[in-house]
Amino acid sequence: MFENLTERLSQTLRNVTGRGRLTEENIKDTLREVRMALLEADVALPVVKEFVARVKERAVGQEVSKSLSPGQAFIKIVQSELVSVMGEANESLNLATQPPAIILMAGLQGAGKTTSVGKLARFLKERHKKKVLVVSADVYRPAAIKQLERLAEEIGVSFFPSQSDQAPIAIAQGAIEHARKQFYDVLLIDTAGRLHVDGEMMDEIKALHQAVKPIETLFVVDAMTGQDAANTARAFNEALPLTGVILTKTDGDARGGAALSVRHLTGKPIKFLGMGEKTEALEPFHPDRVASRILGMGDVLSLIEEMERKVDKEKATALAQKVQKGKGFDLEDFRDQLAQMRNMGGMMGLLDKLPGVSGLPDNVKDQIDDKLTVRMEAIISSMTPAERRHPDIIKGSRKRRIALGSGVQVQDVNRLLKQFDQMQKMMKKMSGKGGVRKMMSNMKNMLPPGGFGRGPF
Structure with a gap:
């Protein structure tokens, strides 16, 4: 939800960045764009009129604080008014009565x-x-x-x-x-x-x-x-x-x-x-x-609340202990991680909740397809238990059989194995001293060359 509005507002609000002071003149065009973005999002006209008027009233002439740029100050005003128009805070159900x-x-x-x-x-x-x-x-x-x-x-x-x-x-x-x-x-x-x-x-x-x-x-x-x-x-x-x-x-x-x-x-x-x-x-x-x-x-x-609810804590603890004991990270573990990601709404569902994702180029966003996660699970499921435990034994004939069983090409199996190899190396670094810090510095290794994926992955 809000994809179109987010894109329009993100582009529009960049226009006020770098101003020394917010004046009626230098935010006039920005407010016009904000108004158009809201109307295109099918927001009711009375809501748009009042919203723009309140933003203008608060923004015009506001001195920029030492810690904020004018653009940040304006965005803070817009955010505050968005919260106001939608109701300030979550209102939970009122169940305070004699049951039921x-x-x-x-x-x-x-x-x-x-x-x-x-x-x-x-x-x-x-x-x-x-x-x-x-x-x-x-x-x-x-x-x-x-x-x-x-x-x-x-x-x-x-x-x-x-x-x-x-x-x-x-x-x-x-x-x-x-x-x-x-x-x-x-x-x-x-x-x-x-x-x-x-x-x-x-x-x-x-x-x-x-x-x-x-x-x-x-x-x-x-x-x-x-x-x-x-x-x-x-x-x-x-x-x-x-x-x-x-x-x-x-x-x-x-x-x-x-x-x-x-x-x-x-x-x-x-x-x-x-x-x-x-x-x-x-x-x-x-x-x-x-x-x-x-x-x-x-x-x-x-995102944190969702992870608290949906991550299988027993599996996560067991995996952490397994890695720390040096027993390695196999394809069975990789498949479990993919399933848990899918359970939390998939890759795009997770990324939507992370700051700055809306600014990713469209060609990168287009490659983040949750169908790919399902396809990766299918490839792993087409392997034998021995192959999932010991990926090194997967050679030519085995790759052809796995590809045929999961309805993909051999190069897709190769791509999955390469990504798994990168993740396995990252897990090994986690098991050592300063593991988490090393993992964060190597997170980019989980991604294939060129960003979020080329071709199917």
Whole structure:
């Protein structure tokens, strides 16, 4: 998300670098470019006008501090205003009530509501250790009930059964009663998708809200609809007392207009971002971190948190001990590292959170393809256990067999073995005195000549 906006703003903000003082005259062109970048990102016009006005008010005439260049001072102002327009800080779910805490999910048809219920259930179960029950009150789409049942089974939370011939209020009340008796911490209620112009359907969800009195009413909306997402959220907010928004499909949205418009137009915070199809692809929305990513400064905090959650600590400890004992680093270990990287969103998912990556040349970015990681895993999987433990035995006929088994060319196998050899040497240096320092100084050896890869790798 925000790829286009990041690129435009990064180019634009370089124009103020080197100024001795920020004046209305020398930032006029920059502000015009900022305005155009936001409009192209499909940010709502009222949001753009107020944002540019506030940046101008704060920037014009500001004396540059001794520690900052004018460009840095201006970027700091832009970052601060981006944070402000998106809501200052993450607003977590309010679960402070007599259990079960009821969360009602509302939204348009096709916004990803049922999937978001599954993602949120997993989030609450795994990160907050809550006992979660889910129920579908979507009586207009029987497939939605089955979908939620499958999701509940997949993530290991309880599902309260419902039928398409039942009334939504009756379904919800039955689920609440069951949740109380079985001591569930949280009840998530999925509802039918509806249009804000459909008076009958809006009356139905109003009645459902009144009957269950949820502590959280979350509006699920597709980020790819841009500023329309914010306008729809505003219309729903007039009918329902929304407490927050979940933006879905943000991994497919290169603009980011919805994220920058929702809070301003609705007054309601974005609480979560849906970052993909998998049930773990739901992240709390942190305006300060998102602002840093928009400006190409990365999001190291989120990267650290993700590594804490997703890195297999037992495997990491075992590998570290193995290397320290001088037992070497083999292709089995290399495959484990590739799998863990893929589990954390792949190479591009990791790089997106690192500062300065937005400034990489396009030809380098184009070569960072997560399909390559999968292909590398396939090559290693086509080897025998002996070959993975002792790569030195992989010669001509073995290479041809491995290439055939993994659907690649022999030169691709050679390239993988060369990269592995470089990584193995780096691991050996880690096992010695001053290992970490040596590893950092040799990190570039993990990359093939010319940057992030030539050809398939």
